[in-house]
Amino acid sequence: MKLTEKYFKQKFTEYNALYFNSELQMCKFGLQDSYRQLGSFSYRVNRWERKKIPYKTIYISRKYDFSEEDFRDVLVHEMIHYYLAHKFFFVDAGDAHGKPFVEMMNEMKARHNLNIRITHDQYALRLSDSGTRRGRFLCTLF
Numbered sequence: 001m002k003l004t005e006k007y008f009k010q011k012f013t014e015y016n017a018l019y020f021n022s023e024l025q026m027c028k029f030g031l032q033d034s035y036r037q038l039g040s041f042s043y044r045v046n047r048w049e050r051k052k053i054p055y056k057t058i059y060i061s062r063k064y065d066f067s068e069e070d071f072r073d074v075l076v077h078e079m080i081h082y083y084l085a086h087k088f089f090f091v092d093a094g095d096a097h098g099k100p101f102v103e104m105m106n107e108m109k110a111r112h113n114l115n116i117r118i119t120h121d122q123y124a125l126r127l128s129d130s131g132t133r134r135g136r137f138l139c140t141l142f
Helices: 005-020 068-088 099-112
Strands: 028-032 039-044 055-061 139-141
Touching: 005 028, 005 055, 005 068, 005 099, 039 068, 055 068, 068 099
Parallel strands: 028 055
Antiparallel strands: 028 139, 039 055
């Protein structure tokens, strides 16, 4: 699957409506050269304006050739991080997969028949054309 900005935005909008009641604002999207992380969510909070998250980006690894279902599960996983940061303004990075995340993940899995997990077996996924194994970590924003 070729990941494009248009595809990211289309799927983000679709999943936002299906799973998050359209509560999340559109964010930036990026591709990362990572084997260890299938996805990540990055944000900054202005501590004086606690109701705003001015900088937010979801990254997906370009090293894997995701199926539709795998891509959905990774993107929704990152959207849960976004939702928790949006609702609670700050989630301790050391506890990113703590009790609030696990509870929401399990609720979504049960209600929507998703296969969201905290860890994935990267070796079960097919490498993309750019999937040569290197030790670098690069990000590209759309």
